[in-house]
Structure formats: structure tokens, C-alpha cells
Amino acid sequence: MYKPAIKTELAEKIRQSVKDGMIGQIEFTEELVRKPSTRGQEHTAQDFIFKELAARGYAMDRWAIDVASIEKHPGFSPVTVPYDNAINVVGSHRPREEKGRSLILNGHVDVVPTGPVDMWDRPPFEPYIKDDWLYGRGSGDMKAGLAANIFALDALKRLGYQPAATVHVQSVTEEECTGNGALSALVRGYSADAVIIPEPEDEGLVRASVGVIWFRVHVKGHPVHVATAGSGENAIEAAIFLIGKLKDYEKARNALKVNHPHFADYEKPINVNVGKIEGGDWASSVPAWCSFDVRTALYPGEDARQAAQQIEDFINEAATGHSFLVSNPPDVEFNGFMAEGFELEAGSDAEKTLTLAHTTATASELTTFGSMAYLDARVFVLYDNTPCLVYGPISKSIHGYNEAVSIESIERITTAIALYIAMWCGLESI
Template identity: 30%
Template sequence: MSVTTAGKAISASVASRAGEMTDLLVELVRAPTVSGDEPAAEPVFASWFAERGWQLDRQILAGTAMAESARGAAEPRLAARANLTGWYGRPCGRPVLSVNAHYDVVPVIDEEDWTDPPFAGTARGGAVFGRGAVDNKGGCVAALFALQALADAGVELPFDVAVEFVAAEETTGVGTVASLEQPWPRLAAIVMEPTQNAVVTANSGAVFFTVGIDGRAVHTSVPWRGEDALRKLVAVYEALHRFGDERAASCSHPLMTHLPSPVPLVVGKFQGGGWRAALPAHATMSGRVGVLPGEPVSAVKEAVEGILAEVADGDEWLRANPPKLTWDNDGLSGWEMPLEHPLVEAMSAGRGSVGLPARFEGLTTGCDAGTLRRAGVPVVVFGPGDLARAHSPNEYVLETEVTEAAVILANALVAAGERFVAGDWS
């Protein structure tokens, strides 16, 4: 069945099920799945697949090779956490086109700034509010109802389709690492993240860091007799931001020219001291620095290490007590896909099915697509909602964004099937 033939039936299915989609999204938001504690949503997914007689598999993270790695060791409760793989019907041993959608969410640290309780899953004014609404449960719902629309339209595909609901994306990304241990071959992957339903074909990566400085505490009436760890950390902070500004000016990518920087450097956490009348003896900060597609993560790490060494060299105390740098992840490589790849063309056809022109963009957030691309899997990032609403108070996604994403995705899968049958896939 072609996109032209299936398009009307797909659109009709999604339109008729818009209320169901909102209800499911509300239910998922009300199942708190802060990274490290994802199991609350498992019954919701299990019920949805059971109602349709479709297969849902559970991959316990503790039983994987990933669990034996350093990254796996950093994650808690692996025996209670799982990736869930839901199939369009049941797998038939064919190549698999994977829709990857993380279902963990970030913690709530600013509940007083929310209008509604973060996990209330409030549907109001054509939007659903709550932690994870846009990142990434709106994407989860769009993926599920894309499959439902294909079933309602009677579409049979020449490959298997799996929706992989992965854990731990918001922390170490080990969910997708573990998913790659599954025995079936991946034809390609569509990673659901909020892109305003644009097709992301280039993604800068990121490496996360923590810098700690030890000083010497004294009473604040005689600060000259101690060493102010916080003040010294500020010097490192300023040097890193100068480095970030230099990279913003010198690094470029054709799909990210609309952005102030394709490789943002941000410090998201800054802590120091323990008492107002004591000079801070310890101070730490944590952040991220972007990595261009094609740029080695190791080169970015070396540059950051050089900056810290330069700051330490200019301070007598730090020469003897250098800043402690920890890399908090292995680093997500940047990646890009050629626009003529059949997966990219299929996603463009999906957008065309709802009257939208081709829209390719670059993305500056690290996500699981980098892990998949490094493993040789063709990949794009796509999904409903604006990334700027994620990780913030009153997070929300518009219901129309989710329904549009479902229609685009369903038609893109049909278009991918056409290209697969035609032998265009490589």
C-alpha cells in the first residue's frame, strides 16, 4: 500500500482516536518514571499492547552485558528496570525498523514553580501538562498511535517494526546501549525526541563533566589566611565560558546556522561552601560541552583539560592542588545522515502527507541517536513538541503536535516500506 493510498485512512484513524491519545498521554504522565525508577509506566504499556494482542517484550537491564560496564555500574536498581519492546503485531524474523522512545524523565527540582502538580497529567486548553509530557511521553504516544493507524488502515509492511521504550536516557543512556544487545538486525531507527516534527539529520554530541576544587577553610574574618575554593572555581567557570564562546564563533554546521552555537557549553550545577561564616573549602560544578558531527570527543576533552591546566598554572594554590576533573559520561559523538538516505526520504514523505514541506534541522542536545549511529544504525530524530519546554516548570505538549507526529510517522513507515521493496535501501 502506497503513501497516497494509505494516507487518508491513516489520517482518519488518528483523528478518530485523538481522545484516546490524550487519555493515554495523561495516564503516562501520571506514572512517574524519573530516571532510575521507571517501572511505574510498565503496566500502562503492557495494557495497551495486550488490548491489541500485540507482542511486548521486557529486557531486564540487570541481565545484559551493559550492566557489567562502568556505565552500567553507575546506574541503580538495574534488576527492577527494563527496556520494553512493543511490536507492530508480532515479529516475523525480518529486518527491524526501530522506533526508539525513552520513557524516563528528569527529576522535579522546582515544584513550587508549577501551576499544577508535576505528575498530575493535566489536560487543559488543547495541551497536556506535566513532567515528561513533551520529553518524551508525547513521543511515546505518537509512536503507539502511528502503529494503530497502520493497523486501522490495513497496512502490511515488508519489515518488522518495533517501538523500543528505553530506560536511563536522561542519565547515562545505558538503556539504548543494552537494547543493541537484542539479536535482531536493525534496518534503521527513528528516535523520538521533541523536534517540532522536523526531521533531524545532524546532531552535535555532548560530553558531561564535573570540576571540583579543594581550598582551605578559615573564619571569614581572616579570609587571607585560607584558600577560597569557590572563588577559584569561578575562575575555571569563566575560562570555560570563554572557551565556549570561542567554539560558538569558530564551529559551524550547515543545518545549525540558525543557532547561536552548534556546540553549547553550559554549567548547570554550581555548589560551594557550607557555612556563611567560613571560607569555602570545597566547590564543584557540573556541565556539558557540545561536540560537532565528525569531531572526536577526545579532542574536546583534551581542550577542556588544557583550560583547567592553564588556570591552575596561574594560581599558586592550584598548582599544588589542581582542579579535579571527572568525565561523567563517555561522550556522545555528533553524527549526521545524508539527505538522500531512504530513511530521510521516507520521513520527508511523511511530512508531505500532512502538507508540510521537507524540513531538515540540526539538533544540539545529546540523545540516544548518537549511540545508535555509532553502532552503524541509520538514524533520524523526530517527534512532537518544542524541546525548550522540556526540563522546565509547566512542561507541556500540544495535543495537535502529538496527533500530527503520529500521522507523519505512520506515513513515513509506509514510505520506508515502498523504498525497501524497490531495493533502494542499503
């Protein structure tokens, strides 16, 4: 039976080395937050990561996601934007002698949009520290985690050590919209005995996670001057009708939670979110078009393509109950995530190792929970049969205004990752 262990004295040295690196690590994280890596604009942040990993001596690889190479993969999500600047970066360490178990340290560099900047206390891409919090879009989700991966290795290096197994440090794109970045890295051949993704999980371990589907509903009709508007000819009102119907869909989906033990205790594990809407051109014209974007979720084990078909059927069926839509049927477009959920099998060696590393780093138990957000971990678990540990720092206001990450938590997480590397990969002197 596998029993992870390192000597107490080494653990203490690692903890101290992480602490010694914290000033540089926070500066690095701030620099990363300064790169506004929203979708389609991830490349400047990736250039920074590339330069930093190369300077540390890792063997470097980078590529733009190639849709042709992944579009037949069951984990592929449809994409409606060009991938010219959707650059993945990997820095690889190979030991002199491959003694331990190999590891992927993964993180995503893309961040979600800021929303109206005037709602932020300070500009979202100008990081600042207040009390224990580092603020900025992407600070928690998940640039602190990306930095933690790199600085955990740095902490070992300061002690004269490097992993005694292959370690790939991956910085991927497209985690917030398709998951095609992590998928592209898998298809490129990257694989290991375990994966860590330091998403902002409040120092817990994700036991299971939902999948996510995005879709856009387009309503189009024949507008008229507002003076001659009959009832029910308004595309915005027709869209609102469909949005109302989605409440029934959401209710039905959440009723199924009883079959999914990791989600049964949540009030609403399946959030059907209308995240964006756009319609009409002119106050005095009856609007002829309206589109809205929806995010919904899948329980682990549910088939994404089947679920997509059900969504399309639901919208089409709902449309038959509306005088305008019945003669102007809406169009359902799948324009992002078509990604399944996963479950991390309990009792793996990888999890045992993290449990020990976490307890050593934090003097507290490792809790596990079901995550209601999409995670790239599904790529490793579903399509490479590899344990993937999603475990990262305490954060607040993820996807909201004034996003922030706890600096003390960053230190604890970085220590846990460094300990994990020492236990899982083993160490060799540099």
C-alpha cells in the first residue's frame, strides 16, 4: 500500500523556502494580472509565462490551438472565434534519472470579462493589495494558481532540489469558454501520473464537478413601426418568453440531483444562467431580433451531445406555445462549452499524497466537495484516466467585481504543491 512521506526536516525547509519566495511570487502574480488575458487576448500573458519558464531552464513548447486536431475528439467544444492568439505554453522538466511519478502542473491563463469597469473600486487589470487580499481580474481565477505551480518548483530549486520525475508546467487558454486549451494539450501528447490544477477552491479538493454547455438562442421576426405593432410580434418579448420557460428546464434538471450524491445537498447544483442578451436597434421600432446566451450544467456521467439535443428540443417545444415564435422558430446555436462533468475516484495515491501535503502545509484536514463550475480536470480524468487534483487558494468575487485572492492562502497552497512534488516525484539534487 502506497504511503506518501518525506522527512519532517525537509518539509520544514520547503515551507521556509516557499515563504522566502513569497515577495517575488506576489510580484509575479501581479505582473500576470496586469496582462489583460480575456478571451482572444491571452497571448501577452502567455508570452510572459513563456519567457519566465524559459528563463528557469525548462524545455519549452508553445502552439496555437489547432481546431482540426481536436474537433473530432469527444471532449471538443464548438468554437466561434479565431484561435490565432489562443496560445498554449508548456515548460517541461526532465530529471537526470526518472525515479518518481510524473506530474502535470496545469493552470489556465484566460480570465472572464470585467463587466462595466466603473463598478470596480480600481481598474481591474491594475492589481493592488489591501490587507491579506490581492485584487484584480484573474487574481484568484487563476493567476495565483498558475504562479503557485511555478514558484513551488522554484522553492525546491532554492534548496538545491529538482523533481526526480518528469514535470510539465502547463499554461492553457480557453478554460472559461470551451476547455479546448487543455484538450489541445492532451491531444498534443502530454500525459502524466497525476495532475494538479490550483483553481481557487478555498483550499479544498474537488471530488466531482459538473460539465457545462453554452448555447445562444436567436429569435428573428418581421418588425414594424411601433405605431402599428400588434401584440406578440416583438422579438425581445418573444425571447423573454423563452427565458421564462427555461425556469421549467432548470427545475427539471435540478430535480435530478437526488441521483448525484456529490450534488444532492446543494439547493441548485444546475444553474441555468442567462448571461448575455442583445436585441433590437431602435426604441421606436418593434425589435425584429433578439439573442441570448445561456450557460447550463451537466451532472457527472451525463452525455454532452445528448444534453445539447435535449436543449434544442426543449426550446423548439417551448416555441410552439408562443404566437410569434410558432411562425418564426428560434435558432439554437452551441457556441462554447460542450463539456462533461467528472468524478475523482476516491482513494487514489494522488489524493493520498495531496491529503498529506495539505495537512503538513496547513495543519488542517483536506475537505472534498462537488464543484458547480466547469473544470479542465475533466480532460485528464475522462480522456486520459488520470487523477486530477483541483485544489487552490481562498478567493472572493470570482467572475465578479473586485475579484481577490488571499495572500496567506497562496503561501499555504504553494507549500502544499511543493510538498506534493517532493512526495510524488521525489527529489534529486540539482
